[in-house]
Amino acid sequence: MATRKPIKKRSVPATATKKKAPPAASAAKRKAAPKVAEVSPEESPGADEAAAEDDSAGDEAAATAKSTGRRATAQSMASKQRDISVSEFFAKNRHLLGFDNPRKALLTTIKEAVDNSLDACEEAGILPEIWVHIEQTSTDRYKIGVQDNGPGIVKKQIPLIFGKLLYGSKFHRLRQSRGQQGIGISAAGMYGVQTTGKPVKIISRISPKKPAHYYEIQIDTKRNEPKILNGAGEGVDIAYGEKGAKDIEKHGIEWVDQPHGTRVTIELEAKYIRGRGSVDEYLHQTAIANPHITLHYTDPEGNVREYQRAADKLPPEPKEILPHPYGVELGRLAAMLAEAEGMSITQFLSTKFSRVSPAVAKKICTTAKVSPRAMTRKLGRPEAEALYHAIQATKIAPPATDCICPIGEELLLKGLYQVVPGEFYAAATRPPSVYRGNPFQIEVALAYGGAAATQNVDKDLLEDLIEETDARTIRQFLVSTFNGLGTDAADRIMKAASLGTRQAPKQLKPKERQRLLDAMQNVNVAEGQTMEVMRYANRVPLQFQQAACAITQTITSTNWRSYGLSQSRGGMPKGPVYIMVHIASVWVPFTSESKEAIASYPEIQKEIRLGLQAVGRKLGMYVRKRMRVKQQGDRRDIFMRYLKEVASAVSEVNGVDRDGLYNQLLTVAKRVTADADMKLDDRGRKIKEPSEETDFGENVLIVDPKTHAAAIKRGPAAVAVAEGE
Amino acid sequence: MAKKKLTTVAKAPKVKLSPRDAKTAERLTGLADRVVSAANNRKDPYVEIPSRTLANVHYSPRKKIIEMGNATNRRQLFDLSQAKAYMRTMLVTSGCKKLIDQGKSTSLRGLFYMLKHTIEGVKENTFDEQGECDTIIEDVEVLLSSIREELHLYAENRGAMVGAITFTDKGDEINCAKMGSGGYAIPSIVEPEVVVFDKAKCKAKFILHVEKGTVWQRFNEDRFWEKHNCILTHGSGQPPRGVRRMLHRLHNELELPLYCVLDNDPWGYYIYSVIKQGSINLAFESQRMAIPEAKYLGLRSIDFERCQLSDSVKISLNDTDRKRAKQVAQYPWFEKKPKWQTEIKKMLSNDFKLEVESLISKDISYVTEEYVPTRLREQDWLD
Numbered sequence A: 001m002a003t004r005k006p007i008k009k010r011s012v013p014a015t016a017t018k019k020k021a022p023p024a025a026s027a028a029k030r031k032a033a034p035k036v037a038e039v040s041p042e043e044s045p046g047a048d049e050a051a052a053e054d055d056s057a058g059d060e061a062a063a064t065a066k067s068t069g070r071r072a073t074a075q076s077m078a079s080k081q082r083d084i085s086v087s088e089f090f091a092k093n094r095h096l097l098g099f100d101n102p103r104k105a106l107l108t109t110i111k112e113a114v115d116n117s118l119d120a121c122e123e124a125g126i127l128p129e130i131w132v133h134i135e136q137t138s139t140d141r142y143k144i145g146v147q148d149n150g151p152g153i154v155k156k157q158i159p160l161i162f163g164k165l166l167y168g169s170k171f172h173r174l175r176q177s178r179g180q181q182g183i184g185i186s187a188a189g190m191y192g193v194q195t196t197g198k199p200v201k202i203i204s205r206i207s208p209k210k211p212a213h214y215y216e217i218q219i220d221t222k223r224n225e226p227k228i229l230n231g232a233g234e235g236v237d238i239a240y241g242e243k244g245a246k247d248i249e250k251h252g253i254e255w256v257d258q259p260h261g262t263r264v265t266i267e268l269e270a271k272y273i274r275g276r277g278s279v280d281e282y283l284h285q286t287a288i289a290n291p292h293i294t295l296h297y298t299d300p301e302g303n304v305r306e307y308q309r310a311a312d313k314l315p316p317e318p319k320e321i322l323p324h325p326y327g328v329e330l331g332r333l334a335a336m337l338a339e340a341e342g343m344s345i346t347q348f349l350s351t352k353f354s355r356v357s358p359a360v361a362k363k364i365c366t367t368a369k370v371s372p373r374a375m376t377r378k379l380g381r382p383e384a385e386a387l388y389h390a391i392q393a394t395k396i397a398p399p400a401t402d403c404i405c406p407i408g409e410e411l412l413l414k415g416l417y418q419v420v421p422g423e424f425y426a427a428a429t430r431p432p433s434v435y436r437g438n439p440f441q442i443e444v445a446l447a448y449g450g451a452a453a454t455q456n457v458d459k460d461l462l463e464d465l466i467e468e469t470d471a472r473t474i475r476q477f478l479v480s481t482f483n484g485l486g487t488d489a490a491d492r493i494m495k496a497a498s499l500g501t502r503q504a505p506k507q508l509k510p511k512e513r514q515r516l517l518d519a520m521q522n523v524n525v526a527e528g529q530t531m532e533v534m535r536y537a538n539r540v541p542l543q544f545q546q547a548a549c550a551i552t553q554t555i556t557s558t559n560w561r562s563y564g565l566s567q568s569r570g571g572m573p574k575g576p577v578y579i580m581v582h583i584a585s586v587w588v589p590f591t592s593e594s595k596e597a598i599a600s601y602p603e604i605q606k607e608i609r610l611g612l613q614a615v616g617r618k619l620g621m622y623v624r625k626r627m628r629v630k631q632q633g634d635r636r637d638i639f640m641r642y643l644k645e646v647a648s649a650v651s652e653v654n655g656v657d658r659d660g661l662y663n664q665l666l667t668v669a670k671r672v673t674a675d676a677d678m679k680l681d682d683r684g685r686k687i688k689e690p691s692e693e694t695d696f697g698e699n700v701l702i703v704d705p706k707t708h709a710a711a712i713k714r715g716p717a718a719v720a721v722a723e724g725e
Numbered sequence B: 001m002a003k004k005k006l007t008t009v010a011k012a013p014k015v016k017l018s019p020r021d022a023k024t025a026e027r028l029t030g031l032a033d034r035v036v037s038a039a040n041n042r043k044d045p046y047v048e049i050p051s052r053t054l055a056n057v058h059y060s061p062r063k064k065i066i067e068m069g070n071a072t073n074r075r076q077l078f079d080l081s082q083a084k085a086y087m088r089t090m091l092v093t094s095g096c097k098k099l100i101d102q103g104k105s106t107s108l109r110g111l112f113y114m115l116k117h118t119i120e121g122v123k124e125n126t127f128d129e130q131g132e133c134d135t136i137i138e139d140v141e142v143l144l145s146s147i148r149e150e151l152h153l154y155a156e157n158r159g160a161m162v163g164a165i166t167f168t169d170k171g172d173e174i175n176c177a178k179m180g181s182g183g184y185a186i187p188s189i190v191e192p193e194v195v196v197f198d199k200a201k202c203k204a205k206f207i208l209h210v211e212k213g214t215v216w217q218r219f220n221e222d223r224f225w226e227k228h229n230c231i232l233t234h235g236s237g238q239p240p241r242g243v244r245r246m247l248h249r250l251h252n253e254l255e256l257p258l259y260c261v262l263d264n265d266p267w268g269y270y271i272y273s274v275i276k277q278g279s280i281n282l283a284f285e286s287q288r289m290a291i292p293e294a295k296y297l298g299l300r301s302i303d304f305e306r307c308q309l310s311d312s313v314k315i316s317l318n319d320t321d322r323k324r325a326k327q328v329a330q331y332p333w334f335e336k337k338p339k340w341q342t343e344i345k346k347m348l349s350n351d352f353k354l355e356v357e358s359l360i361s362k363d364i365s366y367v368t369e370e371y372v373p374t375r376l377r378e379q380d381w382l383d
């Protein structure tokens, strides 16, 4: 079956492409690169996102320039001209695959492994359970282990999957999935081998009846082929029971005993940093968008973070579809024509594309002035071009959109509720739409008002939390205990409590604890907070190039002031708001090969905007209502304050019963400020009880932030998120 | 404090009330009763307070005084911005009722302390400053059309008088000709229940009112009132109500013309205006305080030249003075008086003001022996 990928693969065989490169552009770029680039953009430790976004493919060029030295003859040059293997190319251009600096390398490695695990589980119809373990082995080295409860991989496939670039099952199809290229995990393994010399270690088990199998693999970059290091090239089986456990330990790896599943262990040069663009963030956001997964994460400091699944059902299986003619570029059309053998042009059009009936195919041919019965092989470039233009000019039904599997409003709410603290949640899944012949669907979910968890802590709870935490500093304690609390807010709390940054929570004296508690209650942590945006493409979080992304651009160009948030023109809205935007598509249009930002197609932006507006309107209603209820509450407080005085004064003047009058006035006060007692639903109607269950059916969730389990992480830096709430 | 108040129950009046007090007490009780009936009907209690703003006063050219209009402001208990003021209104009501019941009166300061306490359960006081209490008192006055004296409240004594008159104050005979150097301190309540005149015991032919105590002392030391057979008063700047009421009664009941000697500055003009027409704030009391026939004797803008004063006595006008002078010029009762317009214009063009004391630069007794006698003789004044 012909899709855009195989063509791409063939059109630039030697150099291949960086992931998802628009073929022509990236190929051209890469060819030009060796002549101009001089410096290696990689390897600068601590280089951040900016470096990551730098796209100058350069070090190969640098190496070439250095080695040549003097002017060469055509002959001497010819002696050096030879094939470049894919792995060799990527080994030198690792930034193309997201290994541009040690920090990003760690993230990319985890990400490739976890994405694969999720894809595999889902494809096999298994509810995913994932274990992620990051261990520091030396100053700049980390060992990562990612295990799943997926179908496992058959013995003979393992070396190819982990030791050969461009080997995979997802490359040859048009279907919504996380991975696409068949490069991901082997590239991670290759990076590990290159930077530490340690092989990739894989354990996989495909059935409870068979033992798990263990491989140690190195990629042979010259030949793009796996080299198996253990069991004389065959790998080894892991024995059952005690002995097996010992073996595993001996190999310096781990294995959570499962009837089936895969664990990959890679040691690599890396750097672990929390915060934006971190592994923590990636896993956190993955848990939000994938409420059907359970995730156990042990970070380099030994903190265990558990994300329990909020949904017990797998998302429906995405359907594979044929490409729609509108989405096919000229180059690809030409390639498809060349590839399709022994077919008439009508046959070609009506079998290789969706929504093209023979009648439509004929119409296209007529417009293109190409004989409908002409064989595809015989068509040259001019005909292909004529066909391309004819397709654009012909009215073709939009593609079927049932191939898209959105997360769904209910699960979006559940996912967000479980990991993001808040008091108000809303979600909107837009109906599927089409851009350039590609079906896609936009989903937006929002959590509001969750930043104030620190204010809901009383003395006893604070004592407990301090007792349970293993954080070394107060700042660390605050940030890791209170979800959504940034270091900024933590610093403000510490300043208000006049506590030092280096103080250990357990060493706090009673007086200092009291000051900390007071500060937690008094500091408005939501102040100065801007909206947190979480972007997703096919359930995978996008962590870089925020500014270049259509999602961000649409958010900032939406007027959030009318939804009760403050916002400077064209800026991010302010307030304790989390927003997640998900684009699901068989073909996600990224702005660049780095797969980090969504391109601004007007159709996509329009859908994003409609989704934002849908949740925004509900937020606006909630914020306004809350404000009113709060004002009414304040009002009542003020009235209450004076009622006793008035009653006493009146009673002194005319001798009326003071308490009787006071009670009567109280009744009036309650009537006048009735709103303060009212609970309202998203449309501002009165409801009896703000039960979260009843609202789950709809796309809004209102919770009491005081009782929100996700707001406070208990235990030694562990999140004990109550299940199924 | 709050506790104590809350447990007191209205007691039967201890003293026999005068008819006037009985009437005031009845009005106060009426206010309280309306709260009860509103609460009974689950309604929001409120009071309608006649508005004491410039917009609600007008000048009656016929009566030649400032009068209060009919506009009122509703003050509700269940209105965020008014709740506290409403509570305070009720506190003042109960405070005044208590004073009447006990047959006592107190100063504004005294009432403030009577009513000031911390509200139960919050860190908030009923009143924090005297001024807050004073405005509520004025509100209650207009609300009940009861004057302050009827509410058993008095202000600090400010102002004094001497002269050829004898009257009784709370039964004691006061001979103003024998008041030494300090004079008789004009009390804040000079109503007929307190101060009783006897026409036969008044030898004075007119009243000379001066702005300040220092000037008044000059006149008293020089026995001006004896030589000119008059009553000499001062009001420590803007005269308090007691002084104004005293002047009003002397003027109306004993038919004594009133002449004022004030500084030649916008403030002096304003004091004259208040004595003559009444003030905006107390417009409801103009009837019993304003003296439209009062005359302005000096100082005048022309006095610098007329009295040949030296440059050293000039005090230059500041921006507020200039602004104020222009405002005064626009008062309806000055607006149509060419002499006043000339007077104010002249001061503005002088660009300096003159205090009465500046006449001392001529001679210590120039003002008592020369300036005022000449003006009176020549009937040279502004009206």
Ligand SMILES: Nc1ncnc2c1ncn2[C@@H]1O[C@H](COP(=O)(O)OP(=O)(O)OP(=O)(O)O)[C@@H](O)[C@H]1O
Pocket: A112, A116, A117, A120, A148, A150, A151, A152, A153, A161, A167, A168, A169, A170, A171, A178, A179, A180, A181, A182, A183, A184, A185, A186, A262
């Ligand atoms: N944990 C796993 N369990 C089962 N199969 C796996 C697992 N990991 C990888 N695979 C198989 O190995 C193939 C290659 O994986 P790889 O990550 O290299 O490429 P990919 O996921 O297809 O695309 P991409 O390069 O975009 O990640 C996958 O297509 C999948 O079939």
Ligand SMILES: [Mg+2]
Pocket: A112, A115, A116, A179, A180, A182, A183, A184, A185
């Ligand atoms: Mg992959």
